[in-house]
Amino acid sequence: MSIRVAAFAPALLFASTVLVATPVLAVEPMVGAELTWTHIRVAGETFNPLGARARLALGLTADWEIGVVGGSGIEDDSEVAVSTALGEFYAGYVRYSASIDDDARLVLTAGYGETTLDVTSALPGFPGEQTYSGLVYGLSLQERLSRHRNWIGSLDFERWYDDEGLTITTVSYGFRYAF
């Protein structure tokens, strides 16, 4: 549990700094759901398991947002007799966005998260569940849907892990509702 708290701490820290430094214009809670395609590269092979994730966010200003995102795998991927499935994954983050036009915004994300992978094989002694944590960062494109301005579509590219030859990258697409 302490790990979970720690994972969200930088985002909350950043958010608290923003709150201190920036007058709060309006607090806009948001919830969302996304489908996540994961690109895992290790030892020259790639695995692309699928996952789904939920998002709770708080728009602090027109540009700044903090939130948590978490999800779980829904479909594994197999290569070279090794199967890799997404377990649970979480991140706490802070986002800064800039308008592209009236409806679209370009978003930069930074946070801290962890990803659990279940690595299995017919061969004995495979590692099983592996948890990797680290800096999460990425770029997103968000668009408020014209007919229902509370609904926002988003396409997110994020790097969740990059160390010792293992990289975990995600591409997510989903919707969120701003209250």
Next chain:
Amino acid sequence: MRSDALHRLAVLLCLLSLAGCYDGDPSDFREAVVVGREGVTALAIDGEVPVLEVGATLRLHAMATTDAGTADLSGEASWRSSNPAAVVVDRNGVITAVGNGSADITAELAQFRDTVTVQASDAVLTAITVSGDAAVDECGTGDYTASGHYDDGTDRDITSLVQWSVTDATVARMSTLATERQRLLSLQAGSTGVLATRGGVVSPAFMVTVADNLDAIDVTPDTLADIPIDADRQFTATGTWGAVSGDITRNTTWSVASVDPDDTVATILNGDSGAGLLTAREGGDGTVTGACGGQQDSVPITVVYLDSLAITNARPVTVVRGGTVLLVLEGTYSDGSVLALNERATWSTTVGSGVTVSNIAGTRGLVTAGTTTGVWTVTATVEGLSASVSVQVTN
């Protein structure tokens, strides 16, 4: 007041964050993938490990038994030392003696592991003595060992630790293969000294006499025609000494001469790795010669080039929506021979095409139709020549 509280909260969260940060270890995942990909069934650390002087390094090899034979997976394995005060090991299996004592060095790859014990000593090497074959056949081999003498009065076999050399490189050379660096390969009759060197200590020359006894050399195959450009062909040389014969491919000096001096029809490798391996470069005739110890043998070769290329499927080529059709590509070479070239070709379709074509080994040239009817062009390219065909997708 509110600002102070937030500031204190921020500091607290920062400290919590730093204390809670941790990382998983990707090596288990990486090793699992390697084991699965290579089909590893066993792992062993290769070779005997001598006593190492403090400061000396030696590379260990984690050799895996795989479905395809053996493979050196030293870089993929995890290495550890039971006593880093005596011997340390890096991620590639290179061990370094750092103090007196012994250490168990373990290589681990997923569920497989092997351990060797390494002794480290701070005794100083004072002299080296070489022993081995004093007489060697012309274009034959000899093997040598190096004994190290230390200032604590001990003598140890340091064959695998020394650098080997000869005093006359026209008479013989030492092997460069990691597994047999103590092996001499003679090149012609004469005499040479064999030297072992380590850390500035050089052995006295161990004199070797190479006899003048090679009767003949036979290069095989006897002739090679129809070698396509970029193809490889292996030549071997067999030496005969009286009633005895043996492989002398690595002793042999290989060369290729083109009939047309302006051409380079092929190149051929010399040395320990790939000796006698010919690679065809351009169309034409030539001669491969293997020479050793005053004997030589030559064989003619012909390198052919691709004259024309054709997709031979009956026209029109049709495929139903979602279906597949295998295109057949044939090349006609300069000597008139015809070869199937599906697997040598690069296959392509036009941008936005309603079909895809495979470039995956084993299925190259397999066209898969999409869901749209129409006619699209598929092209195969080999050695700068192209052949195209229209593929019609029907309902």
